[in-house]
Each structure stands twice: as C-alpha cells, then as structure tokens.
Amino acid sequence: MAFWLFKSEPDSWSWDNQKAAGNKGTEWTGVRNYQARNNMRAMKIGDKGFFYHSNEGLDVVGIVEVCALAHHDSSTEDPRWECVDIRAVKDVPNSVTLKDVKANPKLEKMALVTSMRLSVQPVQPDEWKEVCRMGGLVPAPE
C-alpha cells in the first residue's frame, strides 16, 4: 500500500466534482509531466491519496483511492501520456492547508513543500498519518 497526493485546480476539477463522480471514479486526465506520469504508473489498485486544491483553497480536502491502473489518457492522442482512475473515499473533516503543512516540522520534507510544481506526488506513510491527524481523520485510512 502506497500513498499519493493529487493536485487539481478547483476551477477545472474540484473535490465536489470528484465526489459527484461516485464509486466508479474518473480518469485522472491531463497530466503532461513525466515524473507525475511515472508516479501514476507505480500506483496499485487500492492505493490511497490526498485530494489537494491548488490555486484556490490550497488545501487537502479529501481522500481518494486508485480504482484502475495506469492506462492511456483519453484526453490526448499522444501515446506518451497515461493516467489512473481514482474515486472519492471520504472528506477530510478539517481541510489541511499548505500553510499548515509548511508550519509543521514533521512535514518539511513533504513533496508538497519541496516539489511545489509536481502535480502527482508520493506521500510517505508518516506524512500520511500526520496530515490525516491534522485533518481530523483518526485513525488514518489505510
């Protein structure tokens, strides 16, 4: 079981959109960055992730789960790009802001801080637990 973080601008795809997509989930299309794509290729069914609002909100607002392995991204003809499917699992009761993450020394190595522009990131198990705790999810989902 691995943990991840998915960034989305709420203007184009929000947490509400993701929840409305229901249990079968949706393709996480639009990633055009090799590192982010490689992260998706490494995902397994059942892996959990944070859903993060970028540009607006700047906070972790939900928990998602990978429900389909990486496959071709249907939003492009270019065969290089792939995506997984994810589905909403639950809300984070108290959304955890970027500010909160930056202010927590335990999270100073988190990719959200160190790799600001990476849109699909790995999350370490201890970071996962800490952010869940801050968000009011105890025990942390696995």
Next chain:
DNA sequence: GCCAACGTTGGC
C-alpha cells in the same frame, strides 16, 4: 495578475 521555479523544446 504577477512572477519565480522549473520542465520541455529545439538549434547548434
């Protein structure tokens, strides 16, 4: 809306 950071492209 600005701009810094950083990834990608393309000429050489």
Next chain:
DNA sequence: GCCAACGTTGGC
C-alpha cells in the same frame, strides 16, 4: 549533449 528560449504551474 548543451543550453537558451519558451511555456506552464502554482503560490502569493
């Protein structure tokens, strides 16, 4: 294979 130019992301 280097690196300058360019485009995009995303915090502020």
